Amino acid sequence: MKKNNNSNHLFPISTCVCLSFLLHLISAADTYFPTDKILLNCGAAQESTDSDGRKWTGDVGSKFAPAAANTLTSTAATQDPSVPDVPYMTARVFRSEFTYSFPVASGRKFVRLYFYPASYNGLNASNALFSVTSGPYTLLKNFSVSQTAEALTYAFIIKEYSLNVENEILNVTFRPSSNASNSYAFINGIEVVSMPDIYSSANGALLVGLSSQFTIDNSTTLENVFRINVGGNYISPTGDPGLFRSWYDDSPYIFGAAFGVTDVANMTIQYPTDLPKYTAPVDVYATARTMGPDASINQNYNLTWIFSVDPGFYHLVRLHFCEIQSVINKVNQRVFQIFINNQTAEAAFDVVAWTQGNGIPTYKDYVVLPQKGNAQQDLWLALHPAIASKPNYYDAILNGVEIFKVSDSNGNLAGPNPIPPPKQAVVDPSLARSHTSGNSKNQAAVIAGGVIGGVVVSCLLCFFVFVVSRRRRQRKDSSASDGWLPLSLYGNSHSAGSAKTNTTGSYASSLPSNLCRHFSFAEIKAATNNFDEALLLGVGGFGKVYKGEIDGGSIKVAIKRGNPLSEQGVHEFQTEIEMLSKLRHRHLVSLIGYCEENCEMILVYDYMAHGTLREHLYKTQKPPLPWRQRLEICIGAARGLHYLHTGAKHTIIHRDVKTTNILLDEKWVAKVSDFGLSKTGPTLDHTHVSTVVKGSFGYLDPEYFRRQQLTEKSDVYSFGVVLFEILCARPALNPTLAKEQVSLAEWALHCQKKGILDQIIDPYLKGKIAPECFKKFAEIAEKCVADQGIDRPAMGDVLWHLEFALQLQESAEENGGLATCDMDAYETPFNGKCGGKKDPDASSGFEGNVTDSRSNGICHLPFRFSETNLLCLLLINSQGAAN
Incomplete structure (x- = not known):
């Protein structure tokens, strides 16, 4: 009898343990834990920590970089103030082909390459011209870091790729260009992170301008060219746990002066069961940009973003949506059109109708046809109220954008180096008209004027402080x-x-x-x-x-x-x-x-x-x-x-x-x-x-x-x-x-x-x-x-x-x-x-004996x-x- 009682007690206890374990698995399903997470600080001998608190392993003597006489390690000769120390202040430089080998589990990986175009060991940064491959995929070809940084006005460059690894070895090969005799290759940092297959689609993505679908499968390699938190702030890699993506402010890409307005969620964001939380961070869905409260203005302009992309490639455009305004909770309250490169992607898109409620994230994928040309082309994204739907609010909303370059049939992702704008002579206004006196006299006059002005102001301030202090003492203010x-x-x-x-x-x-x-x-x-x-x-x-x-x-x-x-x-x-x-x-x-x-x-x-x-x-x-x-x-x-x-x-x-x-x-x-x-x-x-x-x-x-x-x-x-x-x-x-x-x-x-x-x-x-x-x-x-x-x-x-x-x-x-x-x-x-x-x-105050207006x-x-x-x-x- 006693034994039976013990058995009866054990059943509910074991049941609770199982339920607790199942709940933990359900919760963990929304949090991605990468099986592979490698941060390699190239050219460094010791472990170091970046500004986000992530630890990087030095590649000197590491298992990923084989000992070779054709490479050298170096420290950047100069440091731009905007460039973090890790991983950009050290580099590995190659005069001939060199391969990093990373033992990883099979599956998709994020591969991020970090470059800082500085002089290493006295080498001219403009001579760094090289290609990068990974297995059958060409990631970069005759790539010039310095030219790219100059054209984009960036201090450093990060290249991010999503590729599939089949044989549990990920090779990344650097090869100096054969087009220049003094060329060399270099790399400051390499990051390899496992990722879920979140960008592939069994049903394919809509080809904008056509009725057909475009399939992205395991044979497709992607390069992320833009990842934007629309209407929100910059999100650092640690703000996107598991995948460590960076999300950037959208304002530099907005066309013209029509910025719309930014909105912040006044509700809790609830991910649906079929959308993992790692699809995009909650901070992406909790902020948005809309057109503004004036319906008459909204009907007469498009909220537009422009992104520069390489010609000759398909591009995957992922748009993130979440209706974050509590007043919009029914179908046909906010309906809008989506245009990509002047083609209609959606004639009447209603976020609430798509998600069946507000505060619920979703996304839509589109593929843009290749554009012709040799130089970078503009990819236009525009939103406009769907007037024909007669919604309650003539407005549009967008929370996030991701744009990926899609590899061609040969596995190539390498585009041309962007062309820097022509250097214009900086006009010095001091040359526009003659001075009445020499520079030394001007400087002396400025200093003398500053001293005299300082004395006058100091006297005034002393007087004011004296008066105020006296009054305060009279009020016995301590x-x-x-x-x-x-x-x-x-x-x-x-x-x-x-x-x-x-x-x-x-x-x-x-x-x-x-x-x-x-x-x-x-x-x-x-x-x-x-x-x-x-x-x-x-x-x-x-x-x-x-x-x-x-x-x-x-x-x-x-x-x-x-x-x-x-x-x-x-x-x-x-x-x-x-x-x-x-x-x-x-x-x-x-x-x-x-x-x-x-x-x-x-x-x-x-x-x-x-x-x-x-x-x-x-x-x-x-x-x-x-x-x-x-x-x-x-x-x-x-x-x-x-x-x-x-x-x-x-x-x-x-x-x-x-x-x-x-x-x-x-x-x-x-x-x-x-x-x-x-x-x-x-x-x-x-x-x-x-x-x-x-x-x-x-x-x-x-x-x-x-x-x-x-x-x-x-x-x-x-x-x-x-x-x-x-x-x-x-x-x-x-x-x-x-x-x-x-x-x-x-x-x-x-x-x-x-x-x-x-x-x-x-x-x-x-x-x-x-x-x-x-x-x-x-x-x-x-x-x-x-x-x-x-x-x-x-x-x-x-x-x-x-x-x-x-x-x-x-x-x-x-x-x-x-x-x-x-x-x-x-x-x-x-x-x-x-x-x-x-x-x-x-x-006007400029009459009289004033000689300089x-x-x-x-x-x-x-x-x-x-x-x-x-x-x-x-x-x-x-x-x-x-x-």
Whole structure:
């Protein structure tokens, strides 16, 4: 009897164990665990860890690379700041054929090849010309890494392939080209990862433009050419566990100024049983790009992306969809057309009808016919509302895109090397018109002016601080006010807001060692010729900025050295390093490294040949920038800020956007700089970050000042001031003017509303701005400086309108519409045509005895200066330590 009782108890226990095991198997079915995962750091002797925390094995002495006398290992002679150390700083170089052999399980694999076009062992990077094969498949032929990187404007190249392995050995062979006598091959890293067969289709994929299907089977090899997280941020390999794919932001591929809007899911994403979670990460399906809320606009444009692809190959296009807006949960609410290369892929696609609900991911595969030609061709992807279906919402949605090149019948995937654009001579505006004095005199004048201006501002600040401190003591307030002047590269700055920080001691223990390059103090001294004053570029509150050279003079840099007496402290120093070392973007200044030896705080940046934007606007002997170039600079800076707000892992608020923090490289590409005040933005659960007010006089968001609540709209306000500064060529704040004229933002807003903004613009621009362009530019600048953040556009919308303004300008120039351009006929949205109407007290500010029309940029127009901005001048809240 006792035995029977024990048996009865054992049955439910064993049943529970089995059920638990089955549930574990069901859950595990959605998580892919690769049987093979190889990360080979070529040319390295030891194990190393990349920026994503993945461990790479060195190939020196490894079982994958046979010992051979025809190869050598090397370290890159130079390092672009945007290039990670692992796996790009070491390479294996081949003068003759060399094969890596990887013992793997049979089945499909991702094979990723990593290349960095640098000089290795003194070899010329342009002589690296080679082919790569794997079994019967030709992956690359006469491939030039340097030419490809130049054409695509990439610092490094990653080639990803999906191929089938049958005999449990994966061979990857490198063969220098026989077309050139000095050719060689090299590789920086090889990654091999098992993958499920997620891109094959038993029923085939639709051939766009035809009614037939295209089959992708085990004999087909694919090369991934684009993997895009539409409407979302970059997803690193670790954000796609198991398959380790990288998903990129879609904004660089959107055609024209019609960006649509980005959406984030307000619901839980539920994968259907027939769609494994490894198909695409949840972050792909949880974000999307739609056309926008205006049905009338949506019916008159296509939301379009353009991708450059190799001619002569079929291409597999996979589109990922998930309806993530809760209001759209029924059939025929959002129906749209899909066009690929001007061919109809779907005449009426309804995501809800396809998935039977919202919040449910899916995808559709299409194959595009080969395009003719020898150079790269454009693959167009466009969405448009299906008007004939009469949906509730005339809109379209897309969450992700993957594009693969399909191997031809011979197993070939090698296309031609892309052709770099013709190198145009960079016009130096300094050559456009003669100087009134020599360079040395100009530099002396600039330095003298900076010193005098600094003394005046310091006196004013001392007076203001004295008054404020006295009042605070009378109120028995125990908090203290500490002013500070953050340094912008190459330029002075007039900012306020940080509490004083102790700067003694060493800071190495507080800085992650793997963020960026660490320089010794001896290297810094050598780079600046022992801080030679002849190399001085600028002076600010943090210290001095010197021009320097590193790596044997091969790289020009700007070196910012902290002043031990400066009231800027370790917090700003660390913030700059931690922010910039994690951010890589064409329109953000690149931080190369830092030095903190001997209690020094030194930052090393890319050298910006044309200095700050402000240097080219006013109080300068430099020639004026053409309007079109100013627009391009605005667009570049907007792209950089848009990336900070939406493209990084977390929202980043710059907090100090101004013309001295927009730098110009040798090609006049705008780059946002100075991240010492930057702050991580609010999470999805919060609308703002509560923090001590910091920023620069004249650019500070009044709502942020009043409420001490920081959002990305604070950057939008500051950028609006920058737009007016670029248009009017005068300082954002000029205390020497009558009080009603001090604030450029408020005064320009007043002029815009009265329809006389054209009267205070830079005289150089008179007659050179297309009226429609001027109208669009003025409208977006006005919206940026709205008093309340909720009324300001997002930075993506600002970018959209600026690009549209540039198109209007280009169109007018092409049509010759500027020859008779009359700015007095500019029609404002407030008063109609200005009609030459003059404010009785209006003056451009360029009359009198001013010899250089750009020497002061002052306007003399009456307007009441608000108490808020006056308080910004007098007082910055300094509660607590630096935030």
